[in-house]
Amino acid sequence: MSKSKRIALAGNPNGGKSSLFNALTGLNQKTGNLPGVTVEKKSGSYTYENEKVDVTDVPGLYSLIARSPDELISSNLILQTGPEAPELFVYVADATQLRKSLFLFLQMKAAGCPLILTLNMSDLALERGIRIDTLKMEEFLGIPVLPVSALKRKGIQELKALIHETEPETQTKADQQLPEPEQIFEQIDQVMVECISWDQKLAFTSRSEKFDKWAMHPFIGYALFFAFLFLMFQAVFSLAEFPMTWIETAFISLGETLQSSLPEGPVRSLTIHGILPGLSGVLMFLPQIAFLFFFLAILEDSGYMVRATLLMDRVMRRVGLNGRSVIPLISGFACAIPAIMSTRTIGNPRDRLITMLITPLISCSARLPVFILLVSLLLPDEKWLGIFNYQGLALTALYLLGFLSAFGTALVLNKGIKVKNVNPFLMEIPEYRFPHWRQVGMQIYEKCKSFVSEAGKIILGISIILWALSSYGPADLSSAPHEETTLEESFAGKAGKFIEPVIAPLGYDWKIGIAIISSFAAREVFVGSMATIYHIEDEEDMKRIKDRLSQEVNPETGEKVFGTGTLVSLLLFYLFALQCVSTLAVMRKETGGWKWPMIQFAFMGILAYCSALLANQLL
Amino acid sequence: MNLAELEIGRMAKILEVKQADLANKLKEFGIFKGVQVRILRAAPSGCPLVLESGGMQLGLRKEDAVFVNIAKLEQV
Ligand SMILES: Nc1nc2c(ncn2[C@@H]2O[C@H](COP(=O)(O)OP(=O)(O)OP(=O)(O)O)[C@@H](O)[C@H]2O)c(=O)[nH]1
Ligand SMILES: [Mg+2]
Numbered sequence: 221m222s223k224s225k226r227i228a229l230a231g232n233p234n235g236g237k238s239s240l241f242n243a244l245t246g247l248n249q250k251t252g253n254l255p256g257v258t259v260e261k262k263s264g265s266y267t268y269e270n271e272k273v274d275v276t277d278v279p280g281l282y283s284l285i286a287r288s289p290d291e292l293i294s295s296n297l298i299l300q301t302g303p304e305a306p307e308l309f310v311y312v313a314d315a316t317q318l319r320k321s322l323f324l325f326l327q328m329k330a331a332g333c334p335l336i337l338t339l340n341m342s343d344l345a346l347e348r349g350i351r352i353d354t355l356k357m358e359e360f361l362g363i364p365v366l367p368v369s370a371l372k373r374k375g376i377q378e379l380k381a382l383i384h385e386t387e388p389e390t391q392t393k394a395d396q397q398l399p400e401p402e403q404i405f406e407q408i409d410q411v412m413v414e415c416i417s418w419d420q421k422l423a424f425t426s427r428s429e430k431f432d433k434w435a436m437h438p439f440i441g442y443a444l445f446f447a448f449l450f451l452m453f454q455a456v457f458s459l460a461e462f463p464m465t466w467i468e469t470a471f472i473s474l475g476e477t478l479q480s481s482l483p484e485g486p487v488r489s490l491t492i493h494g495i496l497p498g499l500s501g502v503l504m505f506l507p508q509i510a511f512l513f514f515f516l517a518i519l520e521d522s523g524y525m526v527r528a529t530l531l532m533d534r535v536m537r538r539v540g541l542n543g544r545s546v547i548p549l550i551s552g553f554a555c556a557i558p559a560i561m562s563t564r565t566i567g568n569p570r571d572r573l574i575t576m577l578i579t580p581l582i583s584c585s586a587r588l589p590v591f592i593l594l595v596s597l598l599l600p601d602e603k604w605l606g607i608f609n610y611q612g613l614a615l616t617a618l619y620l621l622g623f624l625s626a627f628g629t630a631l632v633l634n635k636g637i638k639v640k641n642v643n644p645f646l647m648e649i650p651e652y653r654f655p656h657w658r659q660v661g662m663q664i665y666e667k668c669k670s671f672v673s674e675a676g677k678i679i680l681g682i683s684i685i686l687w688a689l690s691s692y693g694p695a696d697l698s699s700a701p702h703e704e705t706t707l708e709e710s711f712a713g714k715a716g717k718f719i720e721p722v723i724a725p726l727g728y729d730w731k732i733g734i735a736i737i738s739s740f741a742a743r744e745v746f747v748g749s750m751a752t753i754y755h756i757e758d759e760e761d762m763k764r765i766k767d768r769l770s771q772e773v774n775p776e777t778g779e780k781v782f783g784t785g786t787l788v789s790l791l792l793f794y795l796f797a798l799q800c801v802s803t804l805a806v807m808r809k810e811t812g813g814w815k816w817p818m819i820q821f822a823f824m825g826i827l828a829y830c831s832a833l834l835a836n837q838l839l
Numbered sequence: 840m841n842l843a844e845l846e847i848g849r850m851a852k853i854l855e856v857k858q859a860d861l862a863n864k865l866k867e868f869g870i871f872k873g874v875q876v877r878i879l880r881a882a883p884s885g886c887p888l889v890l891e892s893g894g895m896q897l898g899l900r901k902e903d904a905v906f907v908n909i910a911k912l913e914q915v
Contacts, residue, residue: 283867317894319869401866408869431887432880439881530898534884543887543898644861646868647898649889 224265224272225388228297230328231258231312232321233280234650236340239370240312241277246378248662252520253653254547256565259290261297268380276306279564282320284327284398287643289397289572290564298328307388310379314754315345315352315367318416321402322408330399335363336382342367342374350417357415371656375633401460428523428651432659435527445531448524450616451517456588457612458507461601463507468764471500490687493755497681501748501765502675503527510668512585516554518664521655525550531649540634542645549626552582553619553700554667555801560810567643574633576810578626580803583619583795584673586744588802590619590794593747597770598787622795625827674802678742686712686738686749690756700838707731707757726793726829727836728788729774743799785839789832797828842899842907843888850877851909864883865907869893877902901915 228377229237234254245264250257262277278297279290297306308329313321318345329335339352347369354365364382367377431700434440484487498762525547533543540830544566559579566572583591592615597609689712693705698707707713708730715737716730723733724806731753739745751765754772763801772781798821799803845851853874856857856862862871872875876892887898 237879285863286865287866311913317895320895323867401869402871405869405871436889438881438883526898528883530887530889531884533887534883542900644858644864644903645887645898645900646861646864646903647887648868649896649898777878783903 222548222626224274224827225308226274227308227310227383228276228295228306229278230298230324230333231280231310231470232314232317232324232650234319235280235314235321236370237312237315238262238277238398239279240310240340240349240368241275243276243370243373244273245377248666250560250663250666251659252517252525252663253523253650254520254525255648255650256547256562257289259293259561261566263292265685266380266484269379269383271382271384273380274432281324283324283401284331286567288567291589298333299331301347306382308336309565310383311335311337312340312370315341316348316350318352319408320362320413322411326333326404326407327398330362330404334386336379336386336389337361337363337365338368338375338379339367340367343369343372351419352418353415353417357411360411360414371659374747416742416759431652432527435524438528441531445528448515448519448634448673449619452512453616453619454609454648455475455515455613456511457592457615458609459511462505467504468500469508470497470673472764478746481713486691489691490684493691494683494687494752495680497751497755497765498679498686498745498748502589502679502744503672503750505592505744505747506672508592509585509586509671510664512588513554513664513667514660516551518655519662520658521653521663523561523650523652526647526649531647532647537625539630541571541630543647544645545571548579549582549623550574552579555584555586555671556580556582556800559805560803563810570637572649572809573816574630576807577633577816578629580798580800580820580824581622581626581629583622584800586675586742586800587794589744589747591615591791593766594787594791594794598784599793618791618795625796629823646647648789675742675744677750679745682738682745683748683752684742685751686734688754690753691736707753712753725836726832727783727789729781732781732790740799743794743797746794747807785836788839789836792835793828793832795828796824797833798824840909841905842876842890842909842913843901843904845878845882845909846910847878849914850912852863852876853911854913855910858903861903861906863899866898870893870897876909 225775232235234253237451238249238251238258239246240250241262241264245266245815247264249262260279263274265272265274276297278294281291281294282294284298290661290811298309311325311328313325316460325337339354345352348577354367364386366375366379366382368379435444449460475492478488478492482491528550529543529546532546536542537547548559548562551562556579560576561570563575566575595611595614599614603609603610604613666713688709690710691705693710693714695705695709712734713730716733719733719737720730723736728736733748734753735749738749749764750769773779774781804817804821807820808814811817853872853876855869855872865871874892876890879889879891879896881888884902888901888904890899891896894903
């Protein structure tokens with residue numbers, strides 16, 4: 221390979237930069253039909269005619285004057301000078317929104333950036349009878365212009381050829397004042413008149429308009445929003461039940477096979493009682509999690525997410541935030557980490573901080589396994605009025621409670637943190653698009669993959685440690701001969717016993733204590749830990765974890781360990797406690813210190829303990 | 840008259856935006872003195888408003904819209 225080129229994408233939010241990045245590099249960056257999906261720089265590369273091209277995808281922005289942390293990342297890259305600066309910018313304009321799109325383009329041109337102009341969404345433009353005379357436009361702007369469709373993968377080879385032909389320029393970025401917006405728009409309007417014509421026959425009657433009549437209807441609007449969320453949780457519970465049972469059964473029979481084929485010893489014990497239950501504790505919930513991701517992908521790809529911000533703005537204002545905070549909160553259903561990162565699009569530091577602090581209260585997919593297991597012990601798998609799954613209803617209630625606690629906390633924080641708001645709320649509203657199956661499928665796949673690999677790593681580690689600590693105890697350290705260590709006498713058992721006085725008021729015994737300690741770094745470990753603990757206790761018996769737990773009785777009182785009080789208390793504990801090191805790490809990164817993550821951790825811990833205590837005492 | 844008072848669907852022309860931050864931000868969307876706008880609809884609770892200009896839609900709160908002075912255009 222002879223040489224390499226450094227190029228960067230640029231353009232407004234939601235113009236299709238990440239889609240184009242994916243089309244060029246073959247990678248799978250997240251895309252979605254709402255502004256502000258990408259909030260950090262991402263790089264990739266491809267090779268064309270022996271030339272390696274490094275491509276950088278960036279957050280979108282409307283103008284070189286950045287107003288939020290994500291925009292700052294892009295404007296810094298655009299205005300960068302020196303040998304590290306990109307040698308060429310591929311500007312991604314939305315061909316159906318040229319007036320708006322060309323503004324930043326002309327600013328960049330005035331600033332002296334080396335540019336190629338791509339007119340993305342050309343498939344939509346064609347459909348709507350927008351005819352763009354690209355040759356005339358090239359002449360007018362003095363810059364190469366190319367229609368492309370990142371989604372339909374049209375014009376990608378041509379773009380690669382064009383990038384290849386363009387000589388890299390050493391940038392001479394002008395320090396001069398940018399032209400006034402009015403001047404730029406004068407130029408844009410001229411381009412529009414000269415180069416664009418509309419085919420009247422295809423004149424576009426907006427389907428978006430019709431949808432919005434309903435979506436933004438004073439009554440039906442809210443009803444649709446809540447119906448969607450409700451349907452989502454119902455589906456998560458009732459549709460995923462079968463694949464879940466299959467996966468668990470498969471794990472059990474795998475365990476039985478290994479039991480009879482592996483020689484007895486620590487390796488067999490570790491595999492069957494440590495690793496397998498740990499893994500199945502996460503994998504069996506994958507169908508549910510995939511369903512959840514499916515609904516979230518639909519929400520994002522259709523453009524409905526932005527309508528949700530408008531619907532919720534009123535409510536958010538009550539607690540001192542604005543509709544923009546709804547996007548991180550809803551993506552918090554999947555995982556708090558990208559959700560916290562997505563607050564970078566919020567321009568007001570105070571709003572951003574509050575949103576970051578409350579986001580982990582939203583129930584993420586890692587809580588789902590814990591909820592599903594506990595709810596299935598608490599309620600029968602029956603339908604209320606023959607339609608609504610009881611367990612689905614309980615799940616909805618839990619999510620609602622998470623949301624309410626987030627609002628309540630915001631309300632309190634709003635009183636406490638006083639910084640003046642500077643940026644007015646302005647939100648671009650994209651048109652609805654029919655969700656594209658490839659995008660949706662890819663998103664589900666990517667998210668499930670990272671869920672499994674992230675959770676997998678942690679769980680594998682923790683379940684091995686947990687197995688070791690539960691199989692061996694202090695007695696094994698001395699050389700004196702002794703009986704085989706029971707769970708109660710193991711290190712883990714001792715630790716559980718040690719914290720039992722603290723957790724007994726919540727209704728937990730020492731075994732639950734072990735599971736709680738083990739899931740401090742990642743809450744989804746809970747189910748696997750429970751499985752490991754009970755497996756080690758009765759070696760030979762391979763049962764579904766749910767059945768095993770429901771039979772557990774307190775040796776002293778003879779009552780069921782997992783009674784209503786304990787179950788509700790556990791649900792609340794896992795709903796509120798911040799058991800996720802990754803969240804703490806990302807909070808530290810985004811707030812620049814340990815102060816806020818620590819406050820958040822303490823606050824959520826206290827909330828979890830108190831509500832669990834209350835539930836157990838009352839029920 | 841300001842934008843918050845404009846009835847839904849009616850075209851109007853921007854006269855002045857009285858708040859600097861808002862004015863600067865709107866300018867970048869091509870909305871400044873002399874540009875035609877209209878309110879497409881309001882969110883269910885009456886706020887934010889959905890502003891349309893040059894084929895683009897923007898969500899804008901009423902409390903910000905009051906800073907935008909406008910003149911109604913004749914209905915066609
Ligand atoms: N019809 C059509 N849709 C497209 C095309 N390119 C992108 N899209 C869709 O436009 C939406 C936005 O695409 P993204 O690639 O996420 O946009 P982005 O510029 O990266 O947006 P931000 O990361 O928010 O700045 C997605 O729903 C894409 O599926 C295209 O060529 N045609
Ligand atoms: Mg993007």
